[in-house]
Amino acid sequence: MQLSSILAPERTLCNLPGVSKKRFLTTISEHIAKTTPGMSGDAIYTALLAREQLGSTGIGNGIGIPHCRVAECQRTTGALITLSEGIDFDAVDAQQVDLLFVLIVPVEETAEHLKVLGALARLFHQDAFCQALRACKSNDELFQTAIHFDEHTD
Template sequence: MKLSDILTPDRCLCKIQGVSKKRLLKTLSTILGESFSNLDENQVFESMMAREQLGSTGIGNGIAIPHCRVPECNEITGCLITLETYVDYDSTDGKPVDLIFVLIVPEEKEEDHVRTLAVLAKKFHNQQFCDSLRNAQNNDELYKYAISHKC
């Protein structure tokens, strides 16, 4: 799987303002709802919040990969953002986050969900990849860095 399979330029946002984990997830739900007419942003938000109740998707080193399966979702899709300032996210290492990749998967695609998460985890554990994303100055650079990095 390549990130270009699940990510588009309009779902890459560079240096946005973040206030709280909940508000970030709401913003990301809105972005996904606007990108896909069949997705209800409230359903996406509720699904992400339900997943967070099981345990934080903040994986450490300033990174979060919130993910969930949504009945209305027709294809695996993602949204990538960097934050202007760090936001507390209840991460496993206790550190706030500034780099977030949301993964939304069709409800029946459990194996694809796990497989895609594994690919994302590998990419986001690569310091060079994360540094390039954090150094992006605009949305286009963020998208370009995300899809061009090989690891």
């Protein structure tokens, strides 16, 4: 999986205010819907919230990978976000989360969903990648850093 196939500059947000998990999920659901034709913020939010109720997608070290499958989603879509301050995300290590990748996948794409999640987990478990993303100061820098790192890493 290449990050550039699922991430776009308009879905890369640097230093969003950190408020709460539900507020973040609401905000990012609306943003993804606005930047992705055919999707509704309500459908995305409902699916993300349902997934979080099964267990937190906070994977530790300040990282969250909220993900879900949505019926109206036509192709795998991602959003990369850094927060200005961490939020409680019920992470496995109880640390505040400040670096998130939101993944929305078509309902019928179970294998794709698992494949992309695995690739994202491997990428976000690399300290250098996460440090580089956290150091970014603009949306464009965040997007370029993520794509560059992904293209130059095994």
